[in-house]
Amino acid sequence: MHRRLIGVLSAAVVALGAFVPAASAAPAPRAACPDPGPGLLRCLTTYTSLRALADGPAGWGADDLAAAYGLPSDAGPDTLVGISIAYDAPNLEADLAAYRAQYGLPPCTTANGCFRKVNQQGAPAPLPAASFGWAMESTLDVSMVSAACPSCRILVVEGNTPEFADLAETEDTAVRLGASVVSNSYGARESGAPLAFASHYQHPGVTVVASSGDAGFTAASYPAVLPTTVAVGGTTLARDPSSARGWAESAWQYGGSGCSAYIAKPSWQKDTHCGKRTVADIASAAEDIAIHYTDAGGWLPANGTSASAPYVAGLIARSGHAGATQPSSLYAKASSFTDITAGTNDPTGGGKKCGNDYLCVAGPGYDAPTGVGVPSGLTGF
Template identity: 45%
Template sequence: MVRLKSLTRVLVAFVLAVPLALATSSSADATSRLTGGLVDFGCATHGQLHCLGKAIKSPKGPGPKVVSTPVGYGPAEIRSAYGLSGLHGSGRTVAIVDAMDAPTAEKDLATYRAARGLSPCTTANGCFRKVNQHGAASPLPKPDYGWAEEISLDLDAVSATCPDCHILLVEADSPDTDPLMTAVDTAAATPGVVAISNSYGGAEDSTIKAADAHLDHPGIAITASSGDSGYGVSWPASSPYVTAVGGTTLTKAVGTTRGWSESTWSGSGSGCSALEPKPAWQHDTACAKRTVADVAAVADPKTGLGVYDTYNSCGGGAACDLLLQLGLAQGADGWVQVGGTSLSSPVVASIYALAGNSVTSGAQAYAHPGELFDVVSGNNGKCGGSYLCTAGPGYDGPTGLGTPNGAGAF
């Protein structure tokens, strides 16, 4: 510990003695998509469930690449790729359920929206609200740097997809099933909430079927990330009461009618549940129980969303940025390019809000498959070449029925 503290002091002194450009990327670099390896958010893992977000890794160390200006896709790209032009949320509320507290959530959301040309979404104007798992403004859970980054991703994803939606952030006391399901119930009981996004997951076990009752809220769309470790099933995505959202790699395709193309993101979770019953609206034949996923959206961090987050353990500034990238501090301090099915879940929840329908479980998309972009290429692992891990025409595990083409399927 003494050696680490000494190294940290040396690095801080070094950074402060050199130009700022040495610690952060240049503006020119920050205006484009970032490339590189991936790093997990580092959400607290003492609970049963974990967040499903990843960021582009810094070339300087094991931490996230932090830049000073907007990076990655923003509202214009998300709304263009999924045919959302002209659609409005009209003040409907998308609820975000996460664990732990993000102390800088509202401030960081304000910076993101201002940088992306969106109208303010604040507590003061009634657009944003943050509560604990019981729906009260206090006491809030213990802060966590990794979950704060997840929360920034979720809030910014809703803003990018449905700029005029209201946002309710419900923070569970811990990443355990009971607190998170209490938070889901609180979100569902809040007037105005039409969709609830859950960007976390964990292994199926004997407790999940009892916990499913907290996801059964007819008339409210509940989405869940399918997972970020490739082929394999996680819960709550496997619950028959949610829309399980897989992930894609989203790239611009100049000269095509759509202007975009998608393939399976290799990290997208999918497969056949070992425990959950097959919903009546799901008809694939190689899985007798619940199949994951139902639909998909962008998740590959290399084609991911740029988000703004400043909750960190090093106080901000040039020295902090370098410490974060070297893995000697936790959190973020500016713009990071992120993804994972933590991104695709709030995107789809926001499109449910744009649709303005009263929905139950994941059935809606199965009644309107023609309103989706079919993803026909890529895989997320080995499963004998079956559709459970390999994309192809029609339904497949990694991308479900496909990705949004407007809000018609929702």
């Protein structure tokens, strides 16, 4: 039976099959993908334990997220959502089946035409080499698209490496094969080198979505920093029976935000303390997300704006406005989102890193960690 385990960074975590005593310090989440160094993109998933949970999922599931964001009961259209990713995830379809079965979502398989996995040229074989961390990322991606849009079809395009050129090609391939929304759960520090590939993240009639990063307030992350990309930050979600919504939400302490050093200020972005493009545009839950990952033994909680980006991509697809939804349209409909006014993504200084400014502290109206807010149904898309 589904069970909520509160706080990946709290005292209640699962390790070695037993609860850690309250007096013990909770382990910090570890990165699924180590820092690859310059010239490469990094997947943005973190996790706490590799121990499978015998009693089922730990963390927020598809039903929790649907309740928190007021999703409609109808499944929506069968929009094709593309996932741009590096390396192969050999058990991806099976893990997706386990996730969807757990939450009562319809099957999404190769056999029924809902699921498709190809290499960066768009062929079913040969697929790239497998990678533990990137495969965890892929699993989180397809699970979050499924949670947001149970009726959507999913296309996973696997790059040979996390080099800028390879992942740019996966983007183009996803669009060529019919995706009208493409999700990117990876990032690299903004610099001149990755910006040379910016054109691959701009396609007419396609919405491109990217994670804002998992390093808190720092240099802006590529490709989220591109003005053609919906940059998605992260939040921490909690139940709040005392509120009308029934949920409380704050900026996730590790969610990325930043001020571009290269990209001109878009006309639709009006914040005043960053003279160029500010990241992020919107946000959703990024901490303590339940996934089923065979290579880790089963169910485990994962974290990252690599959860929030594909979730938002799925919501855009479900809205029926894929392609039409662009960063500018989110700002035009800012009142349709739930404003997040608490929390900071300065995990060490509580906001000191940005001078307690909106660039790293959530507050009324636009702020960089959570953008214009979190989804409230599908009206904002």
